Amino acid sequence: MSSNAVLLDVKNVSISFGGNTALSDVEFSVKKGEIRAIIGPNGAGKTSMLNCISGFYRPQKGQILFKQTDLTQTPTHKIAPLGIARTFQNIALYTGLSTLDNLMAARHIHMKQSSLSNMIYWGRAQREEVAHREFVEEIIDFLEIAHIRKAVVGALPYGLRKRVELGRALALEPTLLLLDEPMAGMNVEEKEDMARFILDIYERRGVTVVLIEHDMGLVMDISDRVVVLDFGRKIADGTPDEIKNDESVIQAYLGQA
Numbered sequence: 722m723s724s725n726a727v728l729l730d731v732k733n734v735s736i737s738f739g740g741n742t743a744l745s746d747v748e749f750s751v752k753k754g755e756i757r758a759i760i761g762p763n764g765a766g767k768t769s770m771l772n773c774i775s776g777f778y779r780p781q782k783g784q785i786l787f788k789q790t791d792l793t794q795t796p797t798h799k800i801a802p803l804g805i806a807r808t809f810q811n812i813a814l815y816t817g818l819s820t821l822d823n824l825m826a827a828r829h830i831h832m833k834q835s836s837l838s839n840m841i842y843w844g845r846a847q848r849e850e851v852a853h854r855e856f857v858e859e860i861i862d863f864l865e866i867a868h869i870r871k872a873v874v875g876a877l878p879y880g881l882r883k884r885v886e887l888g889r890a891l892a893l894e895p896t897l898l899l900l901d902e903p904m905a906g907m908n909v910e911e912k913e914d915m916a917r918f919i920l921d922i923y924e925r926r927g928v929t930v931v932l933i934e935h936d937m938g939l940v941m942d943i944s945d946r947v948v949v950l951d952f953g954r955k956i957a958d959g960t961p962d963e964i965k966n967d968e969s970v971i972q973a974y975l976g977q978a
């Protein structure tokens with residue numbers, strides 16, 4: 722379902738820590754509506770790339786254009802409101818709150834009423850709350866987590882917590898969603914569910930996905946295009962079929978084994 726519009730344009734991004742180069746002149750683009758995978762051996766720089774996009778890291782060189790904005794020059798707290806959400810390699814949720822409250826908490830960046838105006842304009846604030854609740858309920862339906870909407874997140878099994886984390890990211894109403902190994906540690910059935918949601922996210926919710934994932938079978942099944950990083954450098958970029966047959970990619974993965 723991808724149109725040709727470029728949503729994200731990563732240009733010659735480099736970052737190092739001390740003498741350790743995490744990313745070296747990396748460039749790739751993400752088109753609206755596509756599922757764009759980033760793969761590569763451990764330590765290749767995948768998470769660092771997401772950290773640069775989301776403003777957690779500041780590259781020493783390069784640009785990251787999102788629509789018209791250079792994210793490398795944007796304050797970190799202004800990046801999520803531009804429409805960029807992410808999940809983490811390790812789950813980061815409010816473990817003491819319910820599924821519903823975790824998703825509602827994410828809606829706060831969209832709430833216009835301050836607590837003072839809440840008191841003065843009680844009716845308006847209440848209407849706003851109802852609208853946010855409806856938005857969150859749609860996500861709960863989409864992710865098929867209605868049965869755990871009142872459950873405390875810390876007590877849920879791992880696969881469901883990962884799904885709630887995806888729900889929370891979607892509640893931010895992003896146009897671009899960055900997923901860092903969303904299926905790591907899942908069993909086959911949980912992975913298949915997650916793959917199905919990722920495949921439907923653009924059509925159902927208008928969200929473009931950048932995906933880091935180690936399960937090669939899954940990546941090749943669901944991605945439109947794949948970037949391959951190795952030791953901080955981009956060594957290949959293409960469709961799953963092109964990547965599967967790329968000599969340098971085969972070498973990088975054989976080298977790891």
Ligand SMILES: Nc1ncnc2c1ncn2[C@@H]1O[C@H](COP(=O)(O)OP(=O)(O)O)[C@@H](O)[C@H]1O
Nearest residue numbers: 738741742743762763764765766767768769770
């Ligand atoms: N905050 C940091 N401080 C020091 N080194 C880092 C930091 N973040 C990443 N690195 C280094 O950058 C390299 C790439 O790491 P990372 O992006 O996490 O790789 P991947 O996600 O592909 O496994 C590694 O050598 C890692 O140790």
Ligand SMILES: [Mg+2]
Nearest residue numbers: 767768769810
């Ligand atoms: Mg990583």
